[in-house]
Amino acid sequence: MIDLSLIKVFIIIYQTKNISHAAERLNLSQPSVTYNLNRLRKILNDPLFERDKFGVKPTKLAQDLYPDFYDAIVKIDLAIDAAKNFDPKTSNKTFRLGVSDLGEICLLPSLMQYLIAYAPNIKLEIEEIQCDKVEEWLVEGFIDVAVFNSTYTIMPKIESRNLFEEHYVCIANKNHARIQGDLTLAQYLGEKHIAIKSSTGHVEIDQKVKELGYHREVMLEVPHFSVLENIVKNTDLLVTLPSRAAKVYQHNTDVNIFKLPFEVQPFHVSVNWYKHRDDVEARKWFCRILKNIFSTL
Template sequence: MDLSLIKVFIIIYQTKNISHAAERLNLSQPSVTYNLNRLRKTLNDPLFIRDKFGVKPTKLAENLYPTFYESIVKIDLAIDSAKNFDPFTSNKTFRLGVSDLGEICLLPSLMQYLVQHAPNIKLEIEEIHSDKVEEWLIEGFIDVAVFNSSYTIMPQIESRNLFEEHYVCIANKNHPRIQTALNLTQYLYERHISIKSSTGHIEIDQRIKELGYSRKIMLEVPHFSVLENIVKNSDLLVTLPSRAAAVYQSNTDVNIFQLPFEVRPFNVSVNWYNHRDDVEARKWFCSILKNIFSTL
């Protein structure tokens, strides 16, 4: 059987989407469909059936995936063992899952480093969904995840803490009511922008609820990186990690305030699954992430 067909099968299985598989494989969507149809004919099974989110595997596909994946891993491992990983010449693609904090704080420095030290490496970014990270890492949809994993139990995943982070509040520098300090009454009176809990940011509203209060949420967004113009042109408050707040303060006119109530700090960690392929490349990538975050 043609090895390229097996690789197409694996990527479709991991992404559950033909167009996403085409992007991962750097092929056109018709080429992926053509190769999939060849494999379907060989195995006399549809392998993947369309659903509203993309495609889902048939029973045969579910049975074949572990064997196909292990075979490809062994082949890739044999190839990798014959050559040392050199980031400067490697054209590997790393798939990185990051939280909004990572988008804002890590990506600019990471891209600057890669341009200088690993110019042929490609980076693909996926927005973190805390309830899917373990599955994504195990299935190879992403190689590494950087996020607040304090509330995510992932027994099969390797994890290393990068740094401790805490929340602060930012407001427009010309805010009509808040200028020099922020007390609890003001915090509860003002309207807020919140981040969806699926990204892992649940500490603030949990703590406010524990204190017997609630805050006025006017806008809920999937991540912090979309907020700059909104904060600059409104009186809405945003509670966010201190490193992200510092980035906003350097780019726009905002004030940073300590929260008027205690909230436990949290750890941002780098997480990966011990696939047997690309061990040296993954070690290198994780070390780069750790080194870059240590300077932020």
């Protein structure tokens, strides 16, 4: 791989046709420019420039390389400039967002409304959170930001800020055959349940039930809550889920929300990112928008 600084030296020498003039434009000493040119000559196995009475002239290889080298440097400079001067109104950046099921249900509709109104060229790619992989994904840049319950996920390399506190409730079909008033522990344990896979961070409920010495019968396990609307509407299965997601279901379908018949500690939903050196301003803006939207939910 060729050092980009060598490519920039090559381009300026090509444009000025003079080593001294190139050094002035690059704000380098003439020996430094010559040293870098010699490094590139060695890599490409070609003199690249030959002396003439006015300075230097490019070889055939240099003439062939210049258009591609120049286009590449222009694109890199434009990308760096865009990152430093991020403007959501004109940016066409793609953000890769890792979210839990709570984020899918509660955040995405409002986030998309905001982007359409205020950042219409920005694109969004969603990745379902896997708690055991999220730190690696953030560090490697597979996702830009992750929003989820990170209470049980240790990520020493990751920056994190709490967005809000959340607690669990239970929802059931509004016409449930056996549950209409307050939900008792006997009723909760006597019914069949839909559960969310623990890999998404939802472990509190089964941990608490086990601590109490009980067991709940899970008939269906799903990767996220967003697939449940028709199932809850047409069965007597219970779902234990965060209160904000429950309110979305209550708004969209005929369900009742019940307080759990046992105490479960609330949890914090956080926004998480890795301090990559690129796109700092864009990432700050995106995290700020996520926080602002969640504060209204």
